[in-house]
Amino acid sequence: MSNNDQLISYAALILADAEAPITSEALLSITEAAGASVDKYWADIFAKALEGKNVKELLFSFAASAPASAGAASSGAAAGGAATEEAAAEEVEEEKEESDDDMGFGLFD
Incomplete structure (x- = not known):
């Protein structure tokens, strides 16, 4: 994120916390x-x-649906629940693909 979008993001959070438009x-x-x-x-x-969006609701839905281990990887997603669910599903798929057991050999076989 550049400095401009960080500052605007913080300002938006301040307004959302104050329940101001x-x-x-x-x-x-x-x-x-x-x-x-x-x-x-x-x-x-x-x-x-x-x-027309509830910023607090977006933040809480994002925090609730993001896996704890993917916090850093998912923090860049600006969209709501659908994008977060897709990212979580992709991460689970990547973890499955990286397993040595799926290939029929392991480190100590």
Whole structure:
């Protein structure tokens, strides 16, 4: 993540925690109050992406459905439950494919 999208993400979380509407103007005012300079298009993108969505619900559904061992690998997913479930399913498949037992030999055979 670049600095701009990190700052806007934090601003969106602040607004969600305050149960305030996430608008481009609100995102920019929070980042400016923090002494940061963020391009307006970043605020526009985040406001449009989060329009009509419950950010807290997205975060909690993501945290609840992500496996504990895949926390670092899945933390970059910005989408909700469907993307998280796909990532978890792919990770399980990769773990199965990497097993030496599936190939008929092991390290000490």
